Amino acid sequence: MNILNASGCLDALAAPGVVAALDGFVTKTVTPDARVGNQPARIAETSHGMLNAIGLANPGRDAFLRDYLPELRSFGKPLWVSVGGFSASEYAETCALLTDVTIEINLSCPNVDEAPESAAEIVAACRAATTLPLYAKLSPAAWDIAEVARAVEAAGADGLTLVNTLRGMALDRRLRPVLNRGTGGYSGPSLRPVALAAVYACRRATALPIVGMGGITTGREALEMIACGATAIALGTVLFADPDAPARVRHELDEALAEAGFGNADDAVGAAHETVAM
Ligand SMILES: Cc1cc2nc3c(=O)[nH]c(=O)nc-3n(C[C@H](O)[C@H](O)[C@H](O)COP(=O)(O)O)c2cc1C
Secondary structure, eight states: EEEEEESOOOOOTTTOOOTTTTTTOOOOBSSSOOOOOOOOOOOOOOOOSSSEEEOOOOOHHHHIIIHHHHHTTEEEEEEEEEESSSSHHHHHHHHHHHHHHHHEEEEEOOOEEEEOSOOHHHHHHHHHHHHEEEEOOOOSTTTHHHHHHHHHHHTOOOOEEOOOOOOEEOOOOOOOSSSSSOEEEESSSGGGGHHHHHHHHHHHOOOOOEEOOOOOHHHHHHHHOOOOOOSEEOTTTHHHHOOHHHHHHHHHHHHHHHHHHHHHHHHHHHGGGOOOOO
């Protein structure tokens, strides 16, 4: 079972030891132009999770391809490049420039204005621009995420990444929003039930492989994501508190699998579906 980092939650060059414990590295979302992101405060802790309003700060695709990607390749791990944009053509242009990576199309950042096109239109444009594997990263805020999953599958996605953050807010003692932007993406343990439901629904709706994420902190929690239908998992917010989480979660997952009577993680994929009459 592949364990990845969640996009934006690990700086590979600053923490190569963490990358070494993963089965692949996912970059922070890359946009066509460099972005400084939102003004501080961009991060806030809440009692059950974390809020971030980074606003897709990144060096832009040219600098990414020239300065950053070659260094990332030196890790010798499968690379996933998270692609963002403000129109379908912006996404597609970046996809066309990439080689020898898996592409994760970030269709769901709550901290920037969204592209006017639908998720399926963006995926179709990316599909026309590349033959590389394309994973569509979806928002858990969609009213019917299964419908979005079916639409991106029909548009040519090879897999799903579930889920991105939910929009949230925290107030300070003076009752003002803590984050400069007002709202941010809410991640961490409270997102987990939402993520489980999204993975469960998309597993029923499509045959696509699913990278499951959202609040995973232990091997048992990873197993639950797998049982809902994830074929790989990713660790996000937990990495800020526990950079050793990849090795620990892998070990705990093996224990949790044995305890639940599974010979390996692949046997557990979708297990939750077998026990529910719908
Ligand atoms: C600080 C921070 C930055 C993030 N940046 C991105 C990003 O650039 N692109 C993206 O697709 N998701 C981004 N995410 C969302 C994560 O990849 C992940 O979908 C989400 O945090 C849920 O997983 P978790 O609860 O394990 O953190 C970011 C999350 C955090 C906390």
